[in-house]
Amino acid sequence: YDSAYFYGKKVFKLYKDSPIDSFLIKAALFTAKSKHKISVNDSTDYIRIAKETAKKIKDWKALIEINYFEGNKYFENSENEIALSYFLRIDSIASEQNIINSTVIEGLIKRSEISRLGFTAESTDYAYILLNDALKLAKEMDFQDDIHYIYIYLADVSGLKGNYEEAKRYIDLALNYFLQKSDKKSEKSVIRL
Numbered sequence: 001y002d003s004a005y006f007y008g009k010k011v012f013k014l015y016k017d018s019p020i021d022s023f024l025i026k027a028a029l030f031t032a033k034s035k036h037k038i039s040v041n042d043s044t045d046y047i048r049i050a051k052e053t054a055k056k057i058k059d060w061k062a063l064i065e066i067n068y069f070e071g072n073k074y075f076e077n078s079e080n081e082i083a084l085s086y087f088l089r090i091d092s093i094a095s096e097q098n099i100i101n102s103t104v105i106e107g108l109i110k111r112s113e114i115s116r117l118g119f120t121a122e123s124t125d126y127a128y129i130l131l132n133d134a135l136k137l138a139k140e141m142d143f144q145d146d147i148h149y150i151y152i153y154l155a156d157v158s159g160l161k162g163n164y165e166e167a168k169r170y171i172d173l174a175l176n177y178f179l180q181k182s183d184k185k186s187e188k189s190v191i192r193l
């Protein structure tokens with residue numbers, strides 16, 4: 001992360017006064033992500049700069065990425081109410097701009113995780129609904145990795161709901177996919193030898 005921060009900051013400085021705003025956004029977000037993982041004395045608010053620039057040029061996908069980073073930061077620290085506000089912003093932007101990508105799907109999954117952590121029947125039911133929404137989007141876009149990761153989450157929530165047969169079905173779907181994927185990686189590595 002030290003190297004990532006060092007090079008991210010260099011690229012950020014390079015594009016800070018450049019007319020290519022999309023590079024500035026990427027450099028600022030990259031630097032913020034690596035800065036988050038290390039302890040440095042740097043008061044630059046990379047996220048604010050990235051967000052303002054993205055809003056200025058109406059780069060909605062970048063705003064989704066920025067909100068996901070911010071939400072995930074709070075989620076990792078168990079500050080779920082604050083995290084939820086960022087994940088809801090993702091949904092809002094995605095709906096308004098008709099954007100479906102893995103980050104939008106990940107935001108739905110995080111929202112479901114926050115709901116699941118409520119450990120009530122209602123919060124578990126809501127987590128299940130959100131996961132099915134995420135699954136629908138992933139299938140619509142044919143994002144196979146996302147589909148099968150969602151199956152794992154659905155297995156967990158199905159188990160919490162007491163539907164163990166459905167939980168097993170989801171685990172089997174995910175397991176078969178990831179085993180096949182693992183076998184393909186093994187075949188590729190053998191070919192490279």
